[in-house]
Amino acid sequence: MKDIKVLGTGCANCRNTIKLIEEVAAARGVAITLTKVEELPEIMKYGVMSTPGVVVDGKVVHAGGIPDRSKIAGWF
Amino acid sequence: MHKLNQKMNTSTLAEPKPLSLSAWIAGLLVGAVLWVLAYSQLTNFADAVIGLLGLSHGNHLGEAVHFFFYDTPKVLLLLTGIVFFMGVIQTFFSPERTRALLSGKRVGVGNVLAASLGIVTPFCSCSAIPLFIGFLSAGVPLGVTFSFLISAPMVNEVALALLFGMFGWKVAALYLGLGLFVAIISGLIIGKLKMERYLEDWVQAIHAGEAPERAGETWTWLERFQAGGRHVKEIVGKVWPYIMGGIAIGAAIHGYVPQDFMASIMGKDAPWWSLPVAVAMGVPMYTNAAGVIPIVEALIGKGAALGTVLAFMMSVIALSLPEMVILRKVLRIPLIATFVGVVASGILLVGYVFNSVL
Numbered sequence: 001m002k003d004i005k006v007l008g009t010g011c012a013n014c015r016n017t018i019k020l021i022e023e024v025a026a027a028r029g030v031a032i033t034l035t036k037v038e039e040l041p042e043i044m045k046y047g048v049m050s051t052p053g054v055v056v057d058g059k060v061v062h063a064g065g066i067p068d069r070s071k072i073a074g075w076f
Numbered sequence: 077m078h079k080l081n082q083k084m085n086t087s088t089l090a091e092p093k094p095l096s097l098s099a100w101i102a103g104l105l106v107g108a109v110l111w112v113l114a115y116s117q118l119t120n121f122a123d124a125v126i127g128l129l130g131l132s133h134g135n136h137l138g139e140a141v142h143f144f145f146y147d148t149p150k151v152l153l154l155l156t157g158i159v160f161f162m163g164v165i166q167t168f169f170s171p172e173r174t175r176a177l178l179s180g181k182r183v184g185v186g187n188v189l190a191a192s193l194g195i196v197t198p199f200c201s202c203s204a205i206p207l208f209i210g211f212l213s214a215g216v217p218l219g220v221t222f223s224f225l226i227s228a229p230m231v232n233e234v235a236l237a238l239l240f241g242m243f244g245w246k247v248a249a250l251y252l253g254l255g256l257f258v259a260i261i262s263g264l265i266i267g268k269l270k271m272e273r274y275l276e277d278w279v280q281a282i283h284a285g286e287a288p289e290r291a292g293e294t295w296t297w298l299e300r301f302q303a304g305g306r307h308v309k310e311i312v313g314k315v316w317p318y319i320m321g322g323i324a325i326g327a328a329i330h331g332y333v334p335q336d337f338m339a340s341i342m343g344k345d346a347p348w349w350s351l352p353v354a355v356a357m358g359v360p361m362y363t364n365a366a367g368v369i370p371i372v373e374a375l376i377g378k379g380a381a382l383g384t385v386l387a388f389m390m391s392v393i394a395l396s397l398p399e400m401v402i403l404r405k406v407l408r409i410p411l412i413a414t415f416v417g418v419v420a421s422g423i424l425l426v427g428y429v430f431n432s433v434l
Contacts, residue, residue, distance in 0.1 A: 009205070040205060040405060041278050049171040049210035051203040064171065064198060065306070070094075 002032045002076065007043045007053035014052040017066050021054070024069060030076045100301040115153055122146035140331025147323045147370055150241060152316070155366065156308055158237035163307025166198040167300045171207055178224070179214045183267050186220035191259040194227030195252075204399070205406055209279055218275075219267020226419060227259035230394040234315065235365035242373045250430070251386060258390070258422035265418050266411075274411035318367030326370035330377060339379030344431055346381070351427045354384050355420055358391025368392045383430025390423045 004021060008014030018034065025032045037043055037055075046055060050064030056075050095103070122145040131138035174197045178190055199207070204225060211221040231252055240248040272280070295303075336343075342350055361368075372385050400412055407415075 009203075011203075040209075043206060044209050044213075047210070049175065049203070049207045050198070051206055064203070065310075068302075 002030060003035075003057050004032050004075075005035045005037050005055040007037045007046060007048050007055065008051040009040065009043070010038055011051065013066050017052040017054065020066065020069065021072055024072045025076065028073065028076055032076075094302070097296075097298040097301070100298065104301070111153060111157060114149070118146055118150050121149065136331045138331075140327040143330040143374070144323055144327040147326065147373075148320065151238060151319055151323065151366070151370065152312070154237045154241040155234065155315070155319070156312055158233050159311045160304040160308045162196075162233040163304035163311075164300045165196055166307070167295045167303045169193070169197045171197060171199075171210065174224075175211055175214050175216065178211065178216045178220055181216070181220060183217055183219055183264065186217060187223040187260045187263045187267070188256075190216075190220045190224040190263065191227040191231075191256045194224045194259065195231050195233075195256075197224075197228065199228040199232075205402060208406060212275075212279070217267055218272055219263045219265075221263075222266045222415065223259045223263025226262055226394060227256060230259065230390060231255035232365065234311070235369070235389075235393065238365060238369040242369065243376075247382070247386075254386075254426045254430070255390065258394075258419065258426060262415075262418045262422050266414060269414060271411045271414060274408040276406050276408065279406050315366040319370070322367035322370040326374035329371070329374035333374075333378050336379040338375055342375065342380035342384045344381045346384070351384050351387055351424060351431070354388040355391040355423055355427070358388050359395045359416075359420075360397055361392045365389070365393055381431050383427040383432075386430060387423050387427030390426070391420065394419055394423070 002025075006014060006018050006021070008017070014036075018036065021032070021034060025034075043051070043053070046053060046060050048060060048063045052062075052066070053060060053064075054062040054067060054075075061075055062071065122142050125145040126132065126138055126142050129141065131141055133139065133142065174193045177193065178186060181189060208221060208225060211224065212218065236248050236252060239251050340346060342354065368389050372389050375385050376382060395416055400416070403412055403415075
Protein backbone atom coordinates (compact mmCIF):
# COMPACT_ATOMS: atom_id res chain seq x y z
CA MET A 1 0.00 0.00 0.00
CA LYS A 2 1.54 3.26 -1.15
CA ASP A 3 0.64 6.38 0.73
CA ILE A 4 0.46 9.26 -1.73
CA LYS A 5 -0.26 12.88 -0.97
CA VAL A 6 -0.85 15.56 -3.56
CA LEU A 7 0.01 19.06 -2.34
CA GLY A 8 -1.81 21.93 -3.97
CA THR A 9 -4.30 24.68 -3.36
CA GLY A 10 -6.85 23.29 -5.77
CA CYS A 11 -5.72 24.63 -9.13
CA ALA A 12 -6.48 22.80 -12.36
CA ASN A 13 -3.01 21.25 -12.49
CA CYS A 14 -3.48 19.73 -9.04
CA ARG A 15 -6.77 18.10 -10.00
CA ASN A 16 -5.24 16.74 -13.20
CA THR A 17 -2.29 15.34 -11.25
CA ILE A 18 -4.62 13.46 -8.92
CA LYS A 19 -6.59 12.06 -11.84
CA LEU A 20 -3.42 10.95 -13.58
CA ILE A 21 -2.02 9.22 -10.49
CA GLU A 22 -5.32 7.38 -10.00
CA GLU A 23 -5.28 6.29 -13.63
CA VAL A 24 -1.71 5.03 -13.59
CA ALA A 25 -2.22 3.24 -10.27
CA ALA A 26 -5.36 1.56 -11.60
CA ALA A 27 -3.61 0.56 -14.81
CA ARG A 28 -0.75 -1.00 -12.83
CA GLY A 29 -3.04 -2.61 -10.28
CA VAL A 30 -1.18 -0.89 -7.43
CA ALA A 31 -3.13 -0.20 -4.25
CA ILE A 32 -2.70 3.38 -3.05
CA THR A 33 -4.21 5.77 -0.56
CA LEU A 34 -4.44 9.17 -2.17
CA THR A 35 -4.88 12.28 -0.03
CA LYS A 36 -5.22 15.88 -1.06
CA VAL A 37 -3.34 18.39 1.06
CA GLU A 38 -4.86 21.82 0.48
CA GLU A 39 -4.00 23.79 3.62
CA LEU A 40 -1.08 26.15 2.99
CA PRO A 41 0.71 25.70 6.33
CA GLU A 42 0.47 21.94 5.80
CA ILE A 43 1.89 22.22 2.26
CA MET A 44 4.73 24.43 3.41
CA LYS A 45 5.86 21.82 5.91
CA TYR A 46 7.06 19.76 2.98
CA GLY A 47 9.21 22.62 1.70
CA VAL A 48 7.57 22.53 -1.72
CA MET A 49 7.62 25.82 -3.60
CA SER A 50 5.77 25.00 -6.77
CA THR A 51 2.51 23.15 -6.74
CA PRO A 52 1.30 20.55 -7.41
CA GLY A 53 3.76 18.61 -5.29
CA VAL A 54 3.65 14.86 -4.78
CA VAL A 55 4.68 13.04 -1.62
CA VAL A 56 5.12 9.25 -1.67
CA ASP A 57 5.48 7.54 1.71
CA GLY A 58 6.53 10.81 3.33
CA LYS A 59 9.12 11.78 0.70
CA VAL A 60 8.69 14.66 -1.76
CA VAL A 61 9.19 13.16 -5.22
CA HIS A 62 7.82 15.88 -7.45
CA ALA A 63 7.10 19.61 -7.44
CA GLY A 64 5.71 21.94 -10.09
CA GLY A 65 3.53 21.03 -13.03
CA ILE A 66 1.78 17.81 -13.94
CA PRO A 67 4.18 14.84 -13.65
CA ASP A 68 4.79 12.58 -16.65
CA ARG A 69 3.03 9.25 -16.86
CA SER A 70 6.40 7.48 -16.87
CA LYS A 71 7.54 9.46 -13.84
CA ILE A 72 4.42 8.43 -11.93
CA ALA A 73 4.94 4.79 -12.94
CA GLY A 74 8.44 5.05 -11.48
CA TRP A 75 7.02 5.73 -8.02
CA PHE A 76 5.15 2.42 -7.85
CA MET B 77 3.54 -11.02 -8.08
CA HIS B 78 3.89 -12.75 -11.41
CA LYS B 79 0.49 -11.54 -12.41
CA LEU B 80 1.39 -8.00 -11.46
CA ASN B 81 4.48 -8.10 -13.62
CA GLN B 82 2.47 -9.24 -16.59
CA LYS B 83 0.05 -6.45 -16.07
CA MET B 84 2.85 -3.92 -15.95
CA ASN B 85 4.29 -5.18 -19.22
CA THR B 86 1.05 -4.96 -21.12
CA SER B 87 0.28 -1.49 -19.88
CA THR B 88 3.77 -0.30 -20.80
CA LEU B 89 3.20 -1.57 -24.31
CA ALA B 90 -0.14 0.18 -24.53
CA GLU B 91 1.36 3.60 -23.83
CA PRO B 92 2.51 5.67 -26.82
CA LYS B 93 6.22 5.38 -27.38
CA PRO B 94 7.97 8.70 -26.67
CA LEU B 95 9.90 10.29 -29.52
CA SER B 96 13.65 9.89 -29.67
CA LEU B 97 16.04 12.83 -29.55
CA SER B 98 16.79 12.65 -33.28
CA ALA B 99 13.06 12.59 -34.05
CA TRP B 100 12.65 15.72 -31.92
CA ILE B 101 15.47 17.53 -33.72
CA ALA B 102 14.15 16.57 -37.16
CA GLY B 103 10.64 17.56 -36.13
CA LEU B 104 11.82 20.91 -34.80
CA LEU B 105 13.69 21.70 -38.04
CA VAL B 106 10.65 20.88 -40.18
CA GLY B 107 8.47 22.82 -37.76
CA ALA B 108 10.75 25.86 -37.97
CA VAL B 109 10.61 25.89 -41.79
CA LEU B 110 6.81 25.55 -41.81
CA TRP B 111 6.59 28.26 -39.14
CA VAL B 112 8.59 30.76 -41.23
CA LEU B 113 6.57 29.93 -44.36
CA ALA B 114 3.25 30.38 -42.55
CA TYR B 115 4.42 33.61 -40.92
CA SER B 116 5.36 35.08 -44.31
CA GLN B 117 1.89 34.40 -45.75
CA LEU B 118 -0.26 36.02 -43.05
CA THR B 119 -1.52 38.98 -45.10
CA ASN B 120 -2.26 36.78 -48.11
CA PHE B 121 -4.19 34.40 -45.89
CA ALA B 122 -6.36 37.15 -44.39
CA ASP B 123 -6.92 38.68 -47.85
CA ALA B 124 -7.99 35.27 -49.15
CA VAL B 125 -10.44 34.82 -46.25
CA ILE B 126 -12.22 38.13 -46.77
CA GLY B 127 -12.22 37.41 -50.53
CA LEU B 128 -13.93 34.07 -49.92
CA LEU B 129 -16.49 35.71 -47.65
CA GLY B 130 -17.25 38.30 -50.33
CA LEU B 131 -16.05 41.16 -48.14
CA SER B 132 -13.63 43.89 -49.08
CA HIS B 133 -11.21 46.33 -47.50
CA GLY B 134 -12.53 49.76 -46.76
CA ASN B 135 -15.80 48.88 -45.05
CA HIS B 136 -16.26 48.23 -41.31
CA LEU B 137 -17.03 44.54 -41.44
CA GLY B 138 -14.30 43.78 -43.98
CA GLU B 139 -11.65 45.57 -41.89
CA ALA B 140 -12.77 43.84 -38.69
CA VAL B 141 -12.80 40.38 -40.27
CA HIS B 142 -9.41 40.98 -41.90
CA PHE B 143 -7.97 42.05 -38.53
CA PHE B 144 -9.30 38.89 -36.92
CA PHE B 145 -7.98 36.49 -39.55
CA TYR B 146 -4.64 38.24 -39.77
CA ASP B 147 -4.04 38.50 -36.03
CA THR B 148 -5.25 35.10 -34.84
CA PRO B 149 -2.76 32.96 -36.80
CA LYS B 150 -0.02 35.52 -36.23
CA VAL B 151 -0.46 35.55 -32.47
CA LEU B 152 -0.80 31.77 -32.25
CA LEU B 153 2.35 31.24 -34.33
CA LEU B 154 4.40 33.68 -32.25
CA LEU B 155 3.07 32.27 -29.03
CA THR B 156 3.79 28.65 -29.93
CA GLY B 157 7.36 29.48 -31.00
CA ILE B 158 8.27 31.55 -27.97
CA VAL B 159 6.49 29.34 -25.44
CA PHE B 160 8.33 26.28 -26.70
CA PHE B 161 11.65 28.12 -26.54
CA MET B 162 10.93 29.35 -23.01
CA GLY B 163 9.81 25.89 -21.92
CA VAL B 164 13.29 24.63 -22.85
CA ILE B 165 15.02 27.61 -21.20
CA GLN B 166 13.06 27.09 -18.00
CA THR B 167 14.49 23.60 -17.57
CA PHE B 168 17.75 25.37 -16.71
CA PHE B 169 16.03 27.21 -13.86
CA SER B 170 13.87 25.96 -11.05
CA PRO B 171 12.29 27.82 -8.16
CA GLU B 172 14.64 25.91 -5.85
CA ARG B 173 17.71 27.05 -7.75
CA THR B 174 16.44 30.65 -7.94
CA ARG B 175 15.86 30.60 -4.22
CA ALA B 176 19.37 29.32 -3.60
CA LEU B 177 20.75 32.12 -5.80
CA LEU B 178 18.76 34.76 -3.93
CA SER B 179 19.21 33.50 -0.41
CA GLY B 180 21.37 35.81 1.63
CA LYS B 181 21.75 38.34 -1.20
CA ARG B 182 22.03 41.99 -0.19
CA VAL B 183 19.16 44.35 -0.81
CA GLY B 184 19.83 46.11 -4.11
CA VAL B 185 21.83 43.44 -5.92
CA GLY B 186 19.25 40.96 -4.70
CA ASN B 187 16.38 43.01 -6.13
CA VAL B 188 17.99 43.27 -9.56
CA LEU B 189 18.78 39.55 -9.58
CA ALA B 190 15.29 38.63 -8.35
CA ALA B 191 13.55 40.71 -11.01
CA SER B 192 15.76 39.22 -13.75
CA LEU B 193 15.27 35.65 -12.54
CA GLY B 194 11.54 36.35 -12.54
CA ILE B 195 11.64 36.31 -16.34
CA VAL B 196 13.13 32.83 -16.72
CA THR B 197 11.98 30.94 -13.62
CA PRO B 198 8.89 28.81 -14.25
CA PHE B 199 6.06 30.54 -12.46
CA CYS B 200 2.36 29.92 -12.18
CA SER B 201 0.17 32.31 -10.25
CA CYS B 202 -1.41 29.34 -8.48
CA SER B 203 1.88 28.59 -6.73
CA ALA B 204 2.70 32.23 -5.92
CA ILE B 205 2.07 31.66 -2.21
CA PRO B 206 4.22 28.54 -1.67
CA LEU B 207 6.95 30.32 -3.60
CA PHE B 208 6.59 33.45 -1.50
CA ILE B 209 6.87 31.52 1.76
CA GLY B 210 9.61 29.29 0.39
CA PHE B 211 11.70 32.36 -0.42
CA LEU B 212 11.15 34.02 2.94
CA SER B 213 11.89 30.86 4.88
CA ALA B 214 15.22 30.50 3.10
CA GLY B 215 16.26 33.96 4.21
CA VAL B 216 15.44 35.89 1.04
CA PRO B 217 14.55 39.43 2.23
CA LEU B 218 10.90 40.53 1.89
CA GLY B 219 11.69 43.31 -0.62
CA VAL B 220 13.74 40.96 -2.82
CA THR B 221 10.92 38.41 -2.73
CA PHE B 222 8.49 41.10 -3.91
CA SER B 223 10.79 42.07 -6.78
CA PHE B 224 10.53 38.49 -7.95
CA LEU B 225 6.77 38.27 -7.46
CA ILE B 226 6.14 41.48 -9.41
CA SER B 227 8.46 40.66 -12.27
CA ALA B 228 7.51 37.00 -12.75
CA PRO B 229 3.94 37.50 -13.99
CA MET B 230 4.43 40.93 -15.61
CA VAL B 231 7.60 40.44 -17.63
CA ASN B 232 6.80 37.07 -19.12
CA GLU B 233 7.47 35.42 -22.44
CA VAL B 234 3.88 35.68 -23.61
CA ALA B 235 3.82 39.47 -23.18
CA LEU B 236 7.22 39.93 -24.78
CA ALA B 237 6.44 37.65 -27.73
CA LEU B 238 3.22 39.45 -28.50
CA LEU B 239 4.68 42.94 -28.14
CA PHE B 240 7.57 41.93 -30.37
CA GLY B 241 5.20 40.56 -33.01
CA MET B 242 2.87 43.53 -33.04
CA PHE B 243 5.06 46.54 -32.35
CA GLY B 244 8.61 45.39 -33.07
CA TRP B 245 11.62 44.80 -30.89
CA LYS B 246 11.93 48.37 -29.60
CA VAL B 247 8.59 48.33 -27.80
CA ALA B 248 9.25 44.81 -26.51
CA ALA B 249 12.66 45.88 -25.18
CA LEU B 250 11.17 49.00 -23.56
CA TYR B 251 8.48 46.91 -21.91
CA LEU B 252 11.13 44.49 -20.65
CA GLY B 253 13.33 47.29 -19.27
CA LEU B 254 10.50 49.23 -17.68
CA GLY B 255 8.87 46.11 -16.25
CA LEU B 256 12.16 45.19 -14.56
CA PHE B 257 12.48 48.79 -13.37
CA VAL B 258 9.03 48.73 -11.72
CA ALA B 259 9.76 45.34 -10.10
CA ILE B 260 13.17 46.40 -8.76
CA ILE B 261 12.06 49.81 -7.43
CA SER B 262 8.84 48.45 -5.89
CA GLY B 263 10.78 45.68 -4.15
CA LEU B 264 13.35 48.16 -2.85
CA ILE B 265 10.65 50.42 -1.41
CA ILE B 266 8.72 47.55 0.19
CA GLY B 267 12.01 46.33 1.68
CA LYS B 268 12.79 49.80 3.05
CA LEU B 269 9.40 50.07 4.75
CA LYS B 270 10.20 47.07 7.01
CA MET B 271 6.77 45.53 6.73
CA GLU B 272 7.62 42.03 7.95
CA ARG B 273 5.19 42.47 10.85
CA TYR B 274 2.29 42.55 8.38
CA LEU B 275 2.86 38.94 7.40
CA GLU B 276 0.29 36.56 8.83
CA ASP B 277 1.41 34.93 12.09
CA TRP B 278 1.74 31.41 10.74
CA VAL B 279 4.04 32.74 8.02
CA GLN B 280 6.24 34.50 10.54
CA ALA B 281 6.41 31.27 12.53
CA ILE B 282 8.09 29.39 9.70
CA HIS B 283 11.72 29.77 10.53
CA ALA B 284 14.60 30.09 8.19
CA GLY B 285 16.31 26.90 7.12
CA GLU B 286 13.40 24.60 7.87
CA ALA B 287 12.79 23.69 4.27
CA PRO B 288 14.48 20.39 3.42
CA GLU B 289 16.70 20.37 0.36
CA ARG B 290 15.50 18.38 -2.57
CA ALA B 291 18.05 16.77 -4.81
CA GLY B 292 18.46 18.85 -7.97
CA GLU B 293 17.07 17.17 -11.04
CA THR B 294 19.34 16.65 -14.00
CA TRP B 295 17.89 17.01 -17.46
CA THR B 296 18.84 15.44 -20.76
CA TRP B 297 18.23 17.37 -23.98
CA LEU B 298 15.45 14.96 -24.83
CA GLU B 299 13.74 15.84 -21.55
CA ARG B 300 14.28 19.54 -22.19
CA PHE B 301 12.54 19.27 -25.59
CA GLN B 302 9.74 17.28 -24.01
CA ALA B 303 9.38 20.00 -21.38
CA GLY B 304 9.14 22.56 -24.19
CA GLY B 305 6.39 20.52 -25.81
CA ARG B 306 4.48 20.22 -22.54
CA HIS B 307 4.87 23.95 -21.95
CA VAL B 308 3.28 24.69 -25.34
CA LYS B 309 0.40 22.30 -24.62
CA GLU B 310 -0.14 23.82 -21.19
CA ILE B 311 0.20 27.54 -21.99
CA VAL B 312 -1.28 27.68 -25.49
CA GLY B 313 -4.04 25.32 -24.37
CA LYS B 314 -4.86 27.69 -21.54
CA VAL B 315 -4.59 31.10 -23.19
CA TRP B 316 -6.12 30.56 -26.62
CA PRO B 317 -9.67 31.46 -25.53
CA TYR B 318 -8.33 34.71 -24.06
CA ILE B 319 -6.51 35.41 -27.29
CA MET B 320 -9.57 34.79 -29.45
CA GLY B 321 -11.64 36.98 -27.13
CA GLY B 322 -9.02 39.71 -27.13
CA ILE B 323 -8.66 39.62 -30.90
CA ALA B 324 -12.43 39.70 -31.38
CA ILE B 325 -12.70 42.83 -29.21
CA GLY B 326 -9.65 44.28 -30.94
CA ALA B 327 -11.22 43.54 -34.33
CA ALA B 328 -14.43 45.30 -33.34
CA ILE B 329 -12.48 48.36 -32.16
CA HIS B 330 -10.39 48.26 -35.33
CA GLY B 331 -13.35 48.07 -37.67
CA TYR B 332 -16.00 50.19 -35.96
CA VAL B 333 -14.43 52.77 -33.65
CA PRO B 334 -13.79 55.98 -35.61
CA GLN B 335 -10.19 56.92 -36.41
CA ASP B 336 -8.60 59.12 -33.70
CA PHE B 337 -11.53 58.48 -31.36
CA MET B 338 -9.07 57.39 -28.69
CA ALA B 339 -6.73 60.32 -29.26
CA SER B 340 -8.79 62.68 -27.10
CA ILE B 341 -9.24 60.17 -24.23
CA MET B 342 -6.05 58.11 -24.25
CA GLY B 343 -3.82 60.05 -26.65
CA LYS B 344 -0.74 62.14 -26.01
CA ASP B 345 -2.70 65.35 -25.57
CA ALA B 346 -5.30 63.79 -23.31
CA PRO B 347 -5.67 65.41 -19.88
CA TRP B 348 -3.26 64.26 -17.13
CA TRP B 349 -5.88 62.11 -15.45
CA SER B 350 -6.30 59.76 -18.39
CA LEU B 351 -3.26 57.71 -17.31
CA PRO B 352 -4.36 57.11 -13.69
CA VAL B 353 -7.83 56.22 -14.98
CA ALA B 354 -6.31 53.70 -17.40
CA VAL B 355 -4.27 52.12 -14.58
CA ALA B 356 -7.25 52.05 -12.20
CA MET B 357 -9.39 50.41 -14.89
CA GLY B 358 -6.78 47.72 -15.28
CA VAL B 359 -6.97 46.49 -11.67
CA PRO B 360 -10.39 44.79 -11.64
CA MET B 361 -9.77 43.47 -15.15
CA TYR B 362 -8.22 40.06 -14.96
CA THR B 363 -6.81 38.54 -18.05
CA ASN B 364 -3.33 37.64 -19.14
CA ALA B 365 -1.00 39.28 -21.62
CA ALA B 366 -2.41 37.17 -24.42
CA GLY B 367 -5.89 38.60 -24.02
CA VAL B 368 -4.98 42.22 -23.49
CA ILE B 369 -2.40 42.79 -26.23
CA PRO B 370 -4.77 42.53 -29.22
CA ILE B 371 -6.92 45.17 -27.51
CA VAL B 372 -3.83 47.29 -26.94
CA GLU B 373 -2.94 47.02 -30.61
CA ALA B 374 -6.37 48.18 -31.69
CA LEU B 375 -6.39 51.09 -29.20
CA ILE B 376 -3.03 52.33 -30.47
CA GLY B 377 -4.35 52.11 -34.02
CA LYS B 378 -7.06 54.55 -32.97
CA GLY B 379 -4.67 57.16 -31.63
CA ALA B 380 -4.12 56.10 -28.01
CA ALA B 381 -0.66 56.97 -26.67
CA LEU B 382 1.77 54.07 -26.26
CA GLY B 383 2.69 54.99 -22.65
CA THR B 384 -0.92 55.11 -21.53
CA VAL B 385 -1.72 51.81 -23.20
CA LEU B 386 1.37 50.02 -21.87
CA ALA B 387 0.57 51.28 -18.37
CA PHE B 388 -2.95 49.94 -18.78
CA MET B 389 -1.53 46.60 -19.87
CA MET B 390 0.95 46.39 -16.98
CA SER B 391 -1.85 47.17 -14.56
CA VAL B 392 -4.13 44.47 -15.99
CA ILE B 393 -1.39 41.85 -15.72
CA ALA B 394 0.46 42.83 -12.54
CA LEU B 395 -2.38 44.03 -10.33
CA SER B 396 -5.41 41.83 -10.16
CA LEU B 397 -8.15 41.35 -7.61
CA PRO B 398 -8.05 37.51 -7.62
CA GLU B 399 -4.32 37.64 -6.93
CA MET B 400 -4.87 39.96 -3.97
CA VAL B 401 -7.46 37.59 -2.54
CA ILE B 402 -4.84 34.82 -2.69
CA LEU B 403 -2.17 37.06 -1.17
CA ARG B 404 -4.50 37.88 1.71
CA LYS B 405 -3.83 34.35 3.03
CA VAL B 406 -0.28 35.35 3.88
CA LEU B 407 -0.28 39.16 4.00
CA ARG B 408 -2.23 41.57 6.13
CA ILE B 409 -4.18 44.41 4.50
CA PRO B 410 -1.57 47.18 5.08
CA LEU B 411 1.07 45.18 3.22
CA ILE B 412 -1.28 44.37 0.34
CA ALA B 413 -2.30 48.04 0.13
CA THR B 414 1.37 49.09 0.08
CA PHE B 415 2.12 46.53 -2.61
CA VAL B 416 -0.70 47.83 -4.81
CA GLY B 417 0.15 51.46 -4.13
CA VAL B 418 3.85 51.09 -4.88
CA VAL B 419 3.38 49.03 -8.03
CA ALA B 420 0.63 51.35 -9.33
CA SER B 421 2.87 54.39 -8.76
CA GLY B 422 5.71 52.67 -10.59
CA ILE B 423 3.44 51.89 -13.52
CA LEU B 424 2.17 55.50 -13.60
CA LEU B 425 5.72 56.80 -13.66
CA VAL B 426 6.54 54.50 -16.56
CA GLY B 427 3.46 55.71 -18.43
CA TYR B 428 4.26 59.43 -17.97
CA VAL B 429 7.90 58.94 -18.95
CA PHE B 430 6.93 56.92 -22.02
CA ASN B 431 4.40 59.52 -23.14
CA SER B 432 6.78 62.42 -22.71
CA VAL B 433 9.77 60.72 -24.37
CA LEU B 434 8.04 59.28 -27.43
